[in-house]
C-alpha cells in the first residue's frame with residue numbers, strides 16, 4: 026500500500042452571518058461548516074462542507090472507520106466505499122455532504138503529495154472561471170441591496186443574483202432597486218428557492234422581467250423536487266430567461282433526473298454536496314452530454330478548482346456568506362479579480378490551510 030490513511034480529523038464550526046438573512050423559503054443567522062483533514066504518508070488534505078454538526082458525526086463515525094488504513098491514493102475506491110457505508114443511513118443529505126468533504130480532502134492530499142495544483146492533477150480544462158455575486162437577501166433593506174449588488178457590479182462582475190419569493194408583492198420594487206444599482210449591462214439573476222407553484226412562477230417571472238428591464242436567470246422557481254414543474258416553467262417562460270436548479274443534487278442519479286426531465290437550461294451542482302470533486306466532475310460530463318452547462322453552487326474557494334475540471338462550465342456562484350467566511354476560516358483563499366476566479370496553477374492542492382484560530386473562534 027502506497028499511502029495508508031493514518032488520521033481523519035473532523036471539526037464542526039458555526040459562523041454567525043453579518044446580518045439576518047432570508048430567501049424565498051428560509052431565514053438564518055449562521056452558517057455551519059464541517060471541516061475534515063485526512064493525513065496519509067506525511068501529507069494532509071483539507072476538505073469541508075457547508076452543513077450542520079450532523080455531517081461531522083457521519084465523518085468522525087462511519088466514514089472515518091471506512092477510511093482508516095485505506096490507501097489514500099485510491100480516491101475513487103474510497104469514494105465508492107464511503108457511499109456503500111452510508112447506504113442504510115440514507116446517502117442524500119448529511120451523508121452526501123460528509124462524503125463530499127472527505128473526497129475533497131482526499132483529492133487535495135493526492136495533489137499536494139505530487140506537488141501539483143488540484144485542478145491540474147484532475148486534468149484542468151482552464152485556470153480561471155467567471156463568477157457572479159450572489160446575495161440580495163429578502164431580509165435586506167433597499168440601501169443594503171443597492172450597496173451589495175452595486176458593489177459587485179462596480180468590481181467588474183457581469184452577473185449578480187438576488188433572492189426573491191418571500192413577499193412576491195415587494196419583489197418588483199426590489200428588482201428595480203437592484204437594476205438601478207447595477208446598471209443596464211449587468212445580468213440580473215433571481216433565485217426563488219422553490220417559493221412558487223408553476224403557474225405563479227410564470228406570473229412572477231413576467232412581472233420581474235418587466236420591472237427589472239430584463240431578467241437573465243430564474244433559479245428554483247418551484248421546488249427542485251418538482252421536475253415536471255420546472256420543465257413546465259422552462260417551457261413557458263420568456264426565452265431570454267434561463268431556468269436553473271440542481272444545488273441539492275447528491276450525485277449523477279439526481280442530476281440525470283433533472284436533465285432527463287428537461288427541467289433546466291443550466292444545471293447547478295455543489296462540490297460540497299454532490300460527491301466532492303469525483304461527483305462534480307461526473308455531473309459535469311453528464312451535463313455536457315446533454316448540451317447543458319454546469320454552474321458551481323456557492324463554496325467559491327473549492328469551486329475555483331472544481332469548475333476548472335468540467336468541460337462546459339457556465340460560472341461559479343460567489344455567495345456572500347461563503348465569500349465572507351472562507352477567508353475567516355482558511356488562508357490561501359483565491360481572490361476574485363475582474364469578475365473571474367483564478368487558481369494558482371503552481372500551488373499544490375487547492376492551496377488552502379485551516380487557520381489555527383478558526384477552531385477557537387467558531388468551534389464548539
Ligand SMILES: [Mg+2]
Pocket residue numbers: 216218244245272
Ligand atoms: Mg439557490
